[in-house]
Amino acid sequence: xxxxxxxxxxxxxxxxxxxxxxxxxxxxxxxxxxxxxxxxxxxxxxxxxxxxxxxxxxxxxxxxxxxxxxxxxxxxxxxxxxxxxxxxxxxxxxxxxxxxxxxxxxxxxxxxxxxxxxxxxxxxxxxxxxxxxxxxxxxxxxxxxxxxxxxxxxxxxxxxxxxxxxxxxxxxxxxxxxxxxxxxxxxxxxxxxxxxxxxxxxxxxxxxxxxxxxxxxxxxxxxxxxxxxxxxxxxxxxxxxxxxxxxxxxxxxxxxxxxxxxxxxxxxxxxxxxxxxxxxxxxxxxxxxxxxxxxxxxxxxxxxxxxxxxxxxxxxxxxxxxxxxxxxxxxxxxxxxxx
Numbered sequence: 101x102x103x104x105x106x107x108x109x110x111x112x113x114x115x116x117x118x119x120x121x122x123x124x125x126x127x128x129x130x131x132x133x134x135x136x137x138x139x140x141x142x143x144x145x146x147x148x149x150x151x152x153x154x155x156x157x158x159x160x161x162x163x164x165x166x167x168x169x170x171x172x173x174x175x176x177x178x179x180x181x182x183x184x185x186x187x188x189x190x191x192x193x194x195x196x197x198x199x200x201x202x203x204x205x206x207x208x209x210x211x212x213x214x215x216x217x218x219x220x221x222x223x224x225x226x227x228x229x230x231x232x233x234x235x236x237x238x239x240x241x242x243x244x245x246x247x248x249x250x251x252x253x254x255x256x257x258x259x260x261x262x263x264x265x266x267x268x269x270x271x272x273x274x275x276x277x278x279x280x281x282x283x284x285x286x287x288x289x290x291x292x293x294x295x296x297x298x299x300x301x302x303x304x305x306x307x308x309x310x311x312x313x314x315x316x317x318x319x320x321x322x323x324x325x326x327x328x329x330x331x332x333x334x335x336x337x338x339x340x341x342x343x344x345x346x347x348x349x350x351x352x353x354x355x356x357x358x359x360x361x362x363x364x365x366x367x368x369x370x371x372x373x374x375x376x377x378x379x380x381x382x383x384x385x386x387x388x389x390x391x392x393x394x395x396x397x398x399x400x401x402x403x404x405x406x407x408x409x410x411x412x413x414x415x416x417x418x419x420x421x422x423x424x425x426x427x428x429x430x431x432x433x434x435x436x437x438x439x
Contacts, residue, residue: 141174171413180381235369362397374413
């Protein structure tokens with residue numbers, strides 16, 4: 101359907117952005133521009149399904165009009181950083197379908213240099229997301245095994261010509277290869293883990309900033325106490341920083357010497373889809389600005405909160421000024437940690 105190559109070019113803010121879908125030999129230009137952020141990981145086509153409440157087993161629930169939007173952990177973080185002015189590159193796998201064209205068109209429109217590697221004869225990753233009246237989402241997803249990104253499909257120049265690498269670890273071997281290249285080039289690696297994939301240890305040994313969902317540190321250490329598990333993970337893998345995002349309870353961080361904590365911001369929640377993706381995007385943006393750690397965490401929390409005021413993984417990506425305004429004046433949830 102896509103043929104050998106679909107190439108869309110845009111020039112935005114003096115940055116040449118292109119989206120490549122290449123099913124044969126790499127035909128993209130040999131010269132690789134340096135970007136601020138490269139992301140290697142998941143993309144998805146999200147079907148947002150609004151419901152009054154989550155359906156009980158064996159019941160029928162009326163749905164409201166649905167919306168189909170692009171999403172995916174790493175893809176969304178890359179898009180957010182681009183919208184805040186960073187130069188970004190995305191590398192991921194797509195199917196041989198209309199969704200691949202949708203992703204390519206959107207990346208190019210936004211000015212993201214995207215390398216989408218297609219799997220012939222299968223659909224792109226899909227997610228069906230139930231969003232209830234409180235804004236809480238439940239994700240049902242499907243990803244064909246042929247969408248697995250393999251290490252040999254990556255190019256080293258895509259990774260090392262950047263100021264930071266972001267991975268989600270789903271295709272663990274490819275993420276581990278990218279992280280190893282980044283480490284060899286002194287490019288910091290940020291990882292967003294919400295599952296423990298087979299072989300993840302090979303990735304984690306080259307991760308600098310490990311920011312996971314609440315339960316991951318406990319699964320890595322057999323301790324449910326974050327004040328024990330975060331330092332243990334830090335020591336085991338030699339990360340610069342280990343952290344767990346906690347929803348409305350904020351984020352807890354161990355930097356090797358002390359804990360840091362940031363409270364979540366209160367907003368009128370519409371849809372929590374993509375909140376974690378935007379936290380990581382906010383953290384990466386703030387990290388590359390050289391801000392102090394506490395400001396990095398506050399910015400990330402504010403970006404994540406504001407994203408919950410829109411529909412879809414990217415529906416609430418707000419301008420920098422609005423994020424900074426919420427940081428400075430926005431109400432917060434009560435603290436659950438005191439240091």
